[in-house]
Amino acid sequence: MPPQPRRTTGLPVLQYRKPTRGRDYWVLNDVLPNAAEVRARCLARTDWTEGHPYKPESWPGLRAMPALLPEELDHVEAQVRQATGEQRLWAETSAGGATVNHNCVQVVGEGEGEPRPHTDSRALCRYAAVLYLNPEVPKDCGTSFYRQSLPGGVLGGNLVSAPHDTLPQALGTRFVPADSFTEDLRVPHRYNSLLLYRANLLHTATGYWGATLAEKRMTAVFFWMA
Numbered sequence: 001m002p003p004q005p006r007r008t009t010g011l012p013v014l015q016y017r018k019p020t021r022g023r024d025y026w027v028l029n030d031v032l033p034n035a036a037e038v039r040a041r042c043l044a045r046t047d048w049t050e051g052h053p054y055k056p057e058s059w060p061g062l063r064a065m066p067a068l069l070p071e072e073l074d075h076v077e078a079q080v081r082q083a084t085g086e087q088r089l090w091a092e093t094s095a096g097g098a099t100v101n102h103n104c105v106q107v108v109g110e111g112e113g114e115p116r117p118h119t120d121s122r123a124l125c126r127y128a129a130v131l132y133l134n135p136e137v138p139k140d141c142g143t144s145f146y147r148q149s150l151p152g153g154v155l156g157g158n159l160v161s162a163p164h165d166t167l168p169q170a171l172g173t174r175f176v177p178a179d180s181f182t183e184d185l186r187v188p189h190r191y192n193s194l195l196l197y198r199a200n201l202l203h204t205a206t207g208y209w210g211a212t213l214a215e216k217r218m219t220a221v222f223f224w225m226a
Contacts, residue, residue: 010150011171011180014157017201019145019185025197026083027187031076031131035192038068039133042105043214053112060113060208067105067131067220076131080196080224084127092124092225100124100223105133108208109216115206117146117181120199122165125223128199133218134210135191141209141217142189146202149182158184158202167202189217199223 019025032038048064051057068076077089091102100120120128130143148156164170186206187195197203210216 011148011173011176013150014148014170014202015159015161016147016155016157017159019158019197019201024201025145025187025195027190028079028083028194028196029190030192031079031194032072032192033075034072035133038072038220039218042067042107042133042218045105048107051112061106061108061216062213063101063104063106065101065105066103068103073103076129076194076222077224079194080127080129083196084226086127086226089127089224089226091223094123101221102223103220105218105220107213107216107218108205109210109212110208112216113205113208115144115204117202117204119160119167119202120223122160122162122200124225125199126226127196127222127224128203129194129196129222129224130205131194131220131222132189132191133220134216136215137189137191137209137217139188139190140186141205141207142187143195143197144183144187144204144206145185145197146181146204147184148202149179155182160200 045064048062051059051061081089093099147158150156160167160170168174181202208217
C-alpha cells in the first residue's frame with residue numbers, strides 16, 4: 001500500500017496469526033522438471049506489459065501472461081493440492097468481472113520497486129504462490145511476511161478476515177503511514193522453488209535485483225481459490 005506521513009489517528013488492529021510452515025505457508029522445492037526451459041521461454045518474450053517506472057502504474061517492472069503452459073500448470077497444481085490437502089483449485093472471477101493476474105510472469109529489477117506489504121483479495125483467492133525463475137538472484141530477494149507496527153512499539157496483526165476481503169477494507173483506507181508494518185518472517189529466494197501461502201496474510205517481495213532482463217528477479221505468480 002502507498003506509504004503516507006504518519007497520521008495521528010490509529011489504524012484498526014488486525015488479527016495476528018504467526019506464519020507457520022505447513023499450515024500458513026509451504027515451500028515446494030524443484031517444482032518444475034524443465035525450469036530452465038520455462039525461464040528461456042520467458043526471456044524470449046516480446047509481449048511485456050510495463051509497470052513502474054516505465055508507465056504510471058502502482059505495480060513494478062514487467063508482466064506477461066501466461067507464464068506456464070497448461071501441462072506445466074497442471075504439474076504445479078498437483079503439488080499444491082498435495083501440500084494443502086485441497087481437492088480442487090481454480091482461478092476465480094468476481095461477480096463484477098474482477099480477476100487476478102494468475103499464472104503471470106513478473107520481472108522486477110533493483111530500483112524498480114520496493115517492499116509493499118499487502119494481502120490478496122479473499123473474494124478472488126485463498127492461496128497465492130511465487131515460483132522463482134532466476135538462479136542468480138540473492139537469497140534476500142525472496143518473500144517476507146509482515147505484521148502491523150503500532151505506536152509505542154506495539155505489534156499488531158497480519159490477517160484480513162471476514163467481513164473484509166481486502167486490506168484497505170480492513171484498515172478503512174488505502175493510504176497508511178510508512179512505518180505501519182514490520183517484517184515478521186523472511187523466506188529466502190531459491191531457484192525453481194514455489195512459495196505457497198495463505199493469500200490473506202500480509203506479505204511482500206523482500207527485495208528486487210538486477211539491471212538487465214536476464215539479471216532481474218523473475219517470478220511466476222499464481223492465485224487459487226479452493
